[in-house]
């Protein structure tokens with residue numbers, strides 16, 4: 001298809017979404033300029049003027065995670081930044097390399113294979129391949145393809161996840177379990193929750209979703225975004241990024257942005273809205289965004305650690321025990337997630353849905 005036909009919205013949606021070519025397919029057409037549908041309003045574009053280079057999120061060595069100093073560093077970072085990187089986290093580097101390779105393997109499949117996993121075609125509602133975030137609700141599309149895999153059980157994943165990336169995604173998920181439990185244990189201790197019983201385990205990590213994100217080379221980096229401003233709706237997110245860079249988190253001044261530099265072997269951890277709600281605002285789910293790149297393809301692999309969809313989430317009694325005012329209502333987690341997915345990315349607005357006025 002000729003690159004110029006991509007300025008017709010119907011042709012573009014058909015090619016990218018319905019035929020399963022994704023933005024990867026667009027990028028590989030060798031477009032000289034960005035199709036209009038991807039041009040973001042001025043206020044949503046990323047300007048380097050807004051980036052502060054003097055600040056950076058903490059890098060925490062997890063070798064002695066039981067050491068109170070490490071625990072303090074994790075909790076302080078969760079309160080102040082909502083984002084930190086961990087090194088010596090116990091997940092073998094090879095497992096991380098394998099899942100990045102598997103991401104490329106999936107996206108390199110012909111579109112007729114990938115299209116089998118779109119919302120319209122997927123035989124499982126737990127497996128979804130798509131492009132942008134919520135195209136029906138967005139003013140401008142995002143320069144991103146994703147494969148989203150909701151974990152129910154090993155058997156179900158073996159039967160339904162795409163073969164090209166199934167084993168590697170499962171291995172990464174399995175190997176991250178210990179790290180996730182260590183982080184949640186430490187974070188709960190500061191909230192006076194001494195032990196994570198079965199009910200609390202469901203609330204904190206009752207469901208998991210792994211996304212394989214693919215951000216192809218983009219013809220006009222400054223006009224669009226790879227992912228717009230948002231906060232995750234998870235309890236916490238464990239994010240593997242490659243060496244390209246492009247992830248920015250909101251600085252404390254609420255205006256500027258801080259780059260999260262790729263650190264070899266590290267994982268990025270961020271607090272999601274569910275934990276901000278559960279902790280009554282003590283731990284912060286920080287707005288973040290991803291820029292596109294004119295020279296390199298980028299991949300990232302977040303594991304979203306979530307409450308179970310059927311859990312009611314709200315500030316924990318231990319947090320309110322000292323008479324602290326409750327600032328968030330109780331909400332069924334699946335209602336919260338549906339609210340998130342039905343609108344375009346809008347920064348920190350999702351949590352307003354449950355704020356007590």
Ligand SMILES: COc1cc(/C=C/C(=O)SCCNC(=O)CCNC(=O)[C@H](O)C(C)(C)COP(=O)(O)OP(=O)(O)OC[C@H]2O[C@@H](n3cnc4c(N)ncnc43)[C@H](O)[C@@H]2OP(=O)(O)O)ccc1O
Pocket residue numbers: 125128132133146148150207208209227230232233234272304306309333334335337338341342
């Ligand atoms: C994709 O780009 C993204 C994604 C993100 C994600 C950030 C996160 O924090 S993901 C964590 C999400 N939470 C969970 O995974 C909890 C488990 N959720 C579920 O099991 C279900 O979705 C449910 C909450 C129980 C709702 O189930 P159900 O009532 O059966 O409805 P669904 O059809 O599953 O979904 C409702 C609504 O949401 C849309 N949706 C669901 N999953 C996804 C997905 N992975 N990607 C995109 N959209 C999704 C779905 O289309 C439905 O909308 P309709 O309009 O069809 O009603 C961060 C940044 C990104 O760029």
Ligand SMILES: O=C(O)CCC(=O)C(=O)O
Pocket residue numbers: 211213227232239241246247288290299300302
């Ligand atoms: O690609 C990244 O670095 C971040 C991805 C992200 O924010 C998300 O998938 O929610």
Ligand SMILES: [Fe+2]
Pocket residue numbers: 230231232288
């Ligand atoms: Fe995110």
